[in-house]
Each structure stands twice: as C-alpha cells, then as structure tokens.
Amino acid sequence: MKVFFAALLFAAIAAVGMSVLLNTIQQPSSVAFTTGGARVGDPGNNLVGPG
C-alpha cells in the first residue's frame, strides 16, 4: 500500500508542478496575441470554471 500511496502522491505533485511550470512559461492568450495595433480582451475563465 505504501507504494500505491507514494504513486498517488507523486502523481498529484507532478500535476501541480506542471500547472505551475506551464503558468510560468506561458502567457494568457490576451497577452500573447496582443500587438501594438490590436488588443485582445481577457477571456476570463473561457466560459468554463468557477467564478
């Protein structure tokens, strides 16, 4: 059972770690696709999600 729970813990840590990493190295579309001539509005939660 120790191995099983260790695997679950690792999966959770890896998932959270990837979310932090991707949020760090990626820009929101409203920032990435905004140019000097065109501003892209913040899509918020993309119509899905709490809030």
Next chain:
Amino acid sequence: MPSSLSTLRVSIPRALCAAIALLFVLAHPAAAQLSFKPTAESVHEDQLLNALKEGDKITGRISIPDAMAASLIQPAGREWRDFQRSKLPVIGGVAIIGMFALLLIFLLVRGRIRIYHGFAGAKILRFASFERFTHWLTASCFIVLALSGLNISFGRILILPLFGPQAFATLSAYAKLAHNYLAFPFMLGLLIMFLIWIKDNIPGKLDLEWLRQGGGILFKGQHPPSRRFNAGQKGIFWIVILGGALMSVSGWFLLFPYLPGNVTTLQLWSVIHAVIAMLFIAVMLAHIYIGSIGMEGAFDAMGTGEVDLNWAKEHHSLWVEEEQAKGQAPSGNAPRAVPAE
C-alpha cells in the same frame, strides 16, 4: 432626351455593378455555387452552412498573430461537432458496455480462475517496488483521465440530470483541470513502463503456443508455459504503449492547440484522441478484471509484489524456473495443497 439621359445615368451604374458582381462570381467558383448572397440580411445560418461544401471556409482578415482566429465558419467543424455528440457516445457506449457484458458472461460461464493446485504458501517476488510504483502511477492517472474524459462524452446525458447545471459545471471544470495536468505524470509513467518492461515483452514463438491453448484460462487445469509475461500480458503491454503513445501525441496537440497549425488538423487529433480513449478504456476494463476478481492470486503481483509460488508456476512456469536457477525464488519443492476444485 432628358428622360433618356437620366435613364442612361441610372442604367450605367447598374450595369457596372452587375458586371462587377458577375466578375466576382466568375472569379470565385465557391461563391458561384451559393444560390444566395452570403452578406444579405435575409440569409439564415442554416442556409449558409448547408451551402458550404467540403473544404470551403468563411474566413476573415485578422491583425493579431493567431492565424487560426481567421477561420470563422467551416463545414468540417459542424461534422466534428456531430461526431462528438452523436457517433462518439455510440462508439464509447458499445465498447465499454459491451466489454462489461463480455466480462460478466465470462465470469458466469468460466467462473473465477482459481489456483489449480491451491496456495503453496511460499512466495516469489513478481514485481519490485519501482515497477509497482510505475504501474500505480500510470494506472491512477489513467483512471482519473478516463473518468474526466468520459464526462465530456457522457456527462451531459448522465451527470447533468442528476446533479443540475451548477454542480455539473463545477465538476466538469475541475475534471478538465485534472485531465490536463494528470496527463503529464501519465505520460511519464508510460515512458518508464516502456523502458523497464520492453525486454520481457518482445513477442516470440512461445506466445503462439500460449495463444493456441487459449492462454490456459478458457479450460480448467490447462496452463501453457510462459516466461515473465505471457502473450496476453504482452498484448496488454503493447496496447498500453501504442495506445498510450497515440493518446499522448493527440493529447499534446489538444493541450497546446496552436501546434497543429489549423483547426481542421486539431479536430482530427481530437477524434483520434476520443476514439482511442474509448477503446483503451474498454481494454483496461478487461485488464482490471483479470488482475482482480477474474483470477485468484493475480492482484498480489501489483499489491504486495509477491505472488504465491503455485500461481507463478501455473501461469509463468518458465519464469519461475529462471528465478529458481538464479536463486531468487523458493525451490521447486514448495508444498502443494489439495486441488481447489
């Protein structure tokens, strides 16, 4: 004369407009096929969509550096939506419910596969800690990925009426987050499984004999010889590796939708992802069945890592001999119990 002049003044611009319109129609064959003006106010969306042929697109001009945003309407998108809403749930339903039905029939007809000679009491190490860790890492991620993925196809039908829109929306949002991020440890698990088990999963002549005898699970007391993994397990291994690789590649494009380059390619990967997922889930149900309630003593392999010696001898006789020769297994004189059935 004045009246003819004024008529001329009116008719020349009209003729010019007609000529320009004709030129426009001739220069754009796709537009020529449309029996109405796409820009007219009276045009309904259905008319417009029905008039568009395979490969047609209505595009706009954009000034942001996202080329995909220029595609406004394309028939392929409608076909993709129809596939997601009508055909995919049927494929998934048949595969998954069909597999459940097959397993139930198999259990009722064949019964649980017992250890023919009973438990020996002596144990042999089947999977080391790291192997079990890798298995459970991949398996636990797979279960969450499968459930959250099935929610996309079946949630609207099965969960929404039960919990209501608010709870379903919240559940789906968190399921989507879990699906997106647990995909990474799943892919890591797949890669490690491939590296640590590939050497024992190369198909050989022995596998043909195993298959010829139905794996020894169709008839009681029959146990074809097998090394560490038999042909059935090798089949599962390659389904997991190849299916998982397809799921990973297609999933990668869905995670990073700007990689495919256009919406049509993205939709193709989405279809591949969904169809493989349904089949993958169905096959894994069979794997879970045979590794738990379907076969006595099988779960210990991934539970504690140690299996009963008689179980190992019956299902992996050649592997037991190899382990005994290396001194890593109890001798062949392990006590044999009375046949269980």
